[in-house]
Amino acid sequence: MQKVPWSAVAVVATLCSLSASAWAMRCNGSLVDIGESKPEVLAKCGEPLFQNLVAVETASEPGAQGARSEQVPVEQMVYDQGEGTLLKVLTFKGGRLVAISDGARVSGSSAKPGRFLGSLGDSQAEIYEKYGTPAYKELVRIETTTVFPAGQETGDGALQTTEENVEQWTYDFGPETFLKILTFKAGRLVQVGDGPRQ
Numbered sequence: 001m002q003k004v005p006w007s008a009v010a011v012v013a014t015l016c017s018l019s020a021s022a023w024a025m026r027c028n029g030s031l032v033d034i035g036e037s038k039p040e041v042l043a044k045c046g047e048p049l050f051q052n053l054v055a056v057e058t059a060s061e062p063g064a065q066g067a068r069s070e071q072v073p074v075e076q077m078v079y080d081q082g083e084g085t086l087l088k089v090l091t092f093k094g095g096r097l098v099a100i101s102d103g104a105r106v107s108g109s110s111a112k113p114g115r116f117l118g119s120l121g122d123s124q125a126e127i128y129e130k131y132g133t134p135a136y137k138e139l140v141r142i143e144t145t146t147v148f149p150a151g152q153e154t155g156d157g158a159l160q161t162t163e164e165n166v167e168q169w170t171y172d173f174g175p176e177t178f179l180k181i182l183t184f185k186a187g188r189l190v191q192v193g194d195g196p197r198q
Helices: 006-021 038-045 124-131
Strands: 024-027 030-033 050-063 066-079 086-093 096-105 136-147 159-171 178-185 188-197
Touching: 024 038, 030 038, 030 096, 038 066, 038 096, 050 124, 066 124, 086 124, 096 124, 124 159, 124 188
Parallel strands: none
Antiparallel strands: 024 030, 050 066, 066 086, 086 096, 136 159, 159 178, 178 188
């Protein structure tokens, strides 16, 4: 039997510890690990740059009285850890951290475009990387009313109203330009509008 040198064991142990740290993130001197709750992460890292409800999954669980289904929210929180670093995207399922991934690189460049050049479907991280922090951010509740024509299953001229939360970011591109109001749904740009001229 051949003996394994201690230096080889030390190298393997070091590599194993490095790969394990890929499942964690350092935040304000604390370590955030997979499995932590959303309140625990907020206590360690503070408010994220932005957060989104990405999906709602339906989980079924067999029980004594038949299958029981439950709606499980999937949310993402994005943190900016400073110039030259990658944005950190934390994914929560049912309020527990299930993944930590890298987003776009945060650049300290002040050479931002003098006008909006983004596209519908761009992610919040892509917009943030191109244009930096918006002048104003807010959550807005939007109400949509749909009229169903006669003959459809809902009846004659029936109305259906739905409400949803979206996030709006406002950017100021300088004097003599219109403010740009960007509307995001589930972390993606769905509408670009003009505000007043500056």
